[in-house]
Amino acid sequence: GHYVVIGQGSSVPSCVNELISAISSGDAEPKPIVVVFPNEEERKGIELPEEVEVLIGDPTNPETLERAHIREASHVILALEDDSKSVFSTLMIKRMSKARVLVEALKAESVELLKQAGADRVILSRSFAGRLLASSVFEPEVVDVIDDLTTSLGRYDISVLLRRDLWGSTYIEALRKLHEENGYFLLGYYTDKPVLNPPLDERIPEGAKLVVIRPAGGGGVNPKKSI
Amino acid sequence: GHYVVIGQGSSVPSCVNELISAISSGDAEPKPIVVVFPNEEERKGIELPEEVEVLIGDPTNPETLERAHIREASHVILALEDDSKSVFSTLMIKRMSKARVLVEALKAESVELLKQAGADRVILSRSFAGRLLASSVFEPEVVDVIDDLTTSLGRYDISVLLRRDLWGSTYIEALRKLHEENGYFLLGYYTDKPVLNPPLDERIPEGAKLVVIRPAGGGGVNPKKSI
Numbered sequence: 064g065h066y067v068v069i070g071q072g073s074s075v076p077s078c079v080n081e082l083i084s085a086i087s088s089g090d091a092e093p094k095p096i097v098v099v100f101p102n103e104e105e106r107k108g109i110e111l112p113e114e115v116e117v118l119i120g121d122p123t124n125p126e127t128l129e130r131a132h133i134r135e136a137s138h139v140i141l142a143l144e145d146d147s148k149s150v151f152s153t154l155m156i157k158r159m160s161k162a163r164v165l166v167e168a169l170k171a172e173s174v175e176l177l178k179q180a181g182a183d184r185v186i187l188s189r190s191f192a193g194r195l196l197a198s199s200v201f202e203p204e205v206v207d208v209i210d211d212l213t214t215s216l217g218r219y220d221i222s223v224l225l226r227r228d229l230w231g232s233t234y235i236e237a238l239r240k241l242h243e244e245n246g247y248f249l250l251g252y253y254t255d256k257p258v259l260n261p262p263l264d265e266r267i268p269e270g271a272k273l274v275v276i277r278p279a280g281g282g283g284v285n286p287k288k289s290i
Numbered sequence: 291g292h293y294v295v296i297g298q299g300s301s302v303p304s305c306v307n308e309l310i311s312a313i314s315s316g317d318a319e320p321k322p323i324v325v326v327f328p329n330e331e332e333r334k335g336i337e338l339p340e341e342v343e344v345l346i347g348d349p350t351n352p353e354t355l356e357r358a359h360i361r362e363a364s365h366v367i368l369a370l371e372d373d374s375k376s377v378f379s380t381l382m383i384k385r386m387s388k389a390r391v392l393v394e395a396l397k398a399e400s401v402e403l404l405k406q407a408g409a410d411r412v413i414l415s416r417s418f419a420g421r422l423l424a425s426s427v428f429e430p431e432v433v434d435v436i437d438d439l440t441t442s443l444g445r446y447d448i449s450v451l452l453r454r455d456l457w458g459s460t461y462i463e464a465l466r467k468l469h470e471e472n473g474y475f476l477l478g479y480y481t482d483k484p485v486l487n488p489p490l491d492e493r494i495p496e497g498a499k500l501v502v503i504r505p506a507g508g509g510g511v512n513p514k515k516s517i
């Protein structure tokens with residue numbers, strides 16, 4: 064399996080850099096990254112690390128997808144500037160491959176269509192921007208925190224851990240333990256959805272993953288591989 | 291003073307809804323909201339709450355800005371689909387008004403130009419999307435957490451508080467106190483930048499604001515107004 068990123072504009076370098084940084088910190092599985100630009104123009108405008116393989120081709124053309132070996136890909140990320148092309152490509156990729164398909168939508172109307180086409184996750188990019196612009200009005204410090212937490216750069220990352228040894232511990236016990244032993248900060252746990260900030264004496268349920276904030280770059284006193 | 295949101299596409303409703311929800315929870319100052327769409331077409335595509343005043347006009351035309359009473363605005367948010375228009379409008383607004391200007395950029399190249407034009411904050415929307423797409427590959431649970439934390443909807447919000455009574459307390463004391471008395475979760479503090487996850491016995495410095503996670507909707511056992 065490999066990662067395929069198909070797209071144009073500033074989503075592409077931010078996605079690729081984030082993937083590479085997650086691979087080098089051990090958070091993401093090390094696999095080759097293939098980037099597909101719709102045309103030569105787009106490629107010129109974007110700087111990518113050397114280890115990334117670059118292709119040029121129409122993402123709605125199955126021949127392009129074949130060249131990117133979409134059949135063997137584990138994950139395909141679509142970040143195009145035309146939602147109708149993203150819907151079309153999603154349908155095609157889902158027919159050709161078992162890859163998870165993660166798609167950027169530019170218009171709110173496209174989100175449901177993309178899910179219907181088989182997208183495993185849809186990120187409505189401008190909707191995030193709108194929220195953050197509003198937060199900049201009334202709590203600019205929070206935007207700084209979120210800016211840091213959403214990238215593996217900066218000083219802090221949110222991460223999830225599997226720590227079977229902490230199932231059954233109370234939240235405050237687990238918080239102290241993770242803080243002292245790993246330098247991690249326990250936000251809460253994740254079963255089918257996130258539960259943050261539970262009562263201090265609540266016990267971590269069996270099967271839960273732990274949601275933590277940790278120093279950026281996979282650090283911490285005794286880092287464990289996050290999952 | 292009032293809030294002016296000038297823009298088009300999905301950033302506009304997400305920004306306006308976030309502002310309204312922050313006003314109703316007491317996080318943002320209650321002020322009128324004026325939305326300026328560049329044309330009638332854009333207005334039709336977007337549903338806004340009734341209390342919002344809507345204008346149509348070219349955002350690069352000073353006459354449009356006069357109609358929005360830009361001179362008296364406290365904050366102007368620009369979320370256009372053309373960065374060169376955003377640069378032009380930013381320059382013009384900064385000449386006409388003392389408002390804080392918060393701008394969405396679509397291209398990475400525009401960020402520095404917008405700052406030079408006087409923008410107080412620039413959000414590169416697709417860069418957030420790119421990071422979140424990458425995170426969806428290796429830790430989808432984290433994307434759920436961030437999705438919740440970046441909107442006042444959902445179950446949790448990040449917020450900043452001024453709590454002079456906790457200056458000088460150790461981090462673990464302040465954490466326990468906020469948790470037990472307010473149902474808040476202390477992430478760390480903010481002086482000129484965020485310091486999350488400090489050592490448990492580190493003292494909160496004088497002048498610091500506290501960065502917390504709290505139940506959404508301004509809740510908590512005994513909510514204090516965040517600043």
Ligand SMILES: [Ca+2]
Nearest residue numbers: 211214216219
């Ligand atoms: Ca970070």
Ligand SMILES: [Ca+2]
Nearest residue numbers: 438441443446
């Ligand atoms: Ca929330």
